[in-house]
Amino acid sequence: xxxxxxxxxxxxxxxxxxxxxxxxxxxxxxxxxxxxxxxxxxxxxxxxxxxxxxxxxxxxxxxxxxxxxxxxxxxxxxxxxxxxxxxxxxxxxxxxxxxxxxxxxxxxxxxxxxxxxxxxxxxxxxxxxxxxxxxxxxxxxxxxxxxxxxxxxxxxxxxxxxxxxxxxxxxxxxxxxxxxxxxxxxxxxxxxx
DNA sequence: TTCCCGATTGTA
DNA sequence: ACAATCGGGAAC
Numbered sequence: 001x002x003x004x005x006x007x008x009x010x011x012x013x014x015x016x017x018x019x020x021x022x023x024x025x026x027x028x029x030x031x032x033x034x035x036x037x038x039x040x041x042x043x044x045x046x047x048x049x050x051x052x053x054x055x056x057x058x059x060x061x062x063x064x065x066x067x068x069x070x071x072x073x074x075x076x077x078x079x080x081x082x083x084x085x086x087x088x089x090x091x092x093x094x095x096x097x098x099x100x101x102x103x104x105x106x107x108x109x110x111x112x113x114x115x116x117x118x119x120x121x122x123x124x125x126x127x128x129x130x131x132x133x134x135x136x137x138x139x140x141x142x143x144x145x146x147x148x149x150x151x152x153x154x155x156x157x158x159x160x161x162x163x164x165x166x167x168x169x170x171x172x173x174x175x176x177x178x179x180x181x182x183x184x185x186x187x188x189x190x191x192x193x
Numbered sequence: 194t195t196c197c198c199g200a201t202t203g204t205a
Numbered sequence: 206a207c208a209a210t211c212g213g214g215a216a217c
Contacts, residue, residue: 042200050200052213060213078210080201097200127201171200 005152009068009087013094016087017043018164018182022155027133034106036123040183040190042169045094049174053093063142064093073141080127081135099126102189125191
């Protein structure tokens with residue numbers, strides 16, 4: 001049973017994050033199509049002290065509080081961009097961080113964006129994934145999926161529940177114990193750790 | 194206006 | 206293990 005994208009993005013982050021594994025993220029660029037399969041995600045919600053939405057709406061985090069189906073792109077560590085799929089209901093601040101993906105189409109474009117030919121290093125981290133997609137600013141933040149240059153497609157083959165691993169999230173200082181990072185077991189394209 | 198810090202990455 | 210690098214957000 002495949003979940004329509006429109007239904008999936010209405011779910012709370014903790015439900016949507018594992019379900020997004022296997023879905024495809026795509027972008028149309030002047031050089032052609034880029035497409036990857038999502039293999040690693042993390043869930044962030046309003047009651048979560050590690051979430052940007054924890055302290056309420058700010059100009060930066062406003063997209064997290066919109067209806068699911070938008071993008072939330074943020075700039076971090078003075079040099080990296082990370083992309084989220086906003087999920088859930090309007091007024092509730094939650095999103096799913098895209099941490100890693102498996103390259104499918106537009107490999108040469110991503111190799112150019114990333115300055116490496118190593119397939120496993122094209123999208124094996126949230127900042128790296130954004131680089132592969134050619135994201136160099138936060139202009140896409142708040143944009144609506146499938147109505148902007150970023151598309152989300154249903155999986156061709158559904159990921160079985162037993163193939164999904166849950167583990168603690170990476171790089172956070174709060175709520176380090178909860179297993180809200182999800183990835184496809186044995187997939188070679190997940191981020192380090 | 195000042196100050197601290199971060200949902201990271203690449204290099205040593 | 207650690208530097209690079211700068212915008213967001215709280216405090217002053």
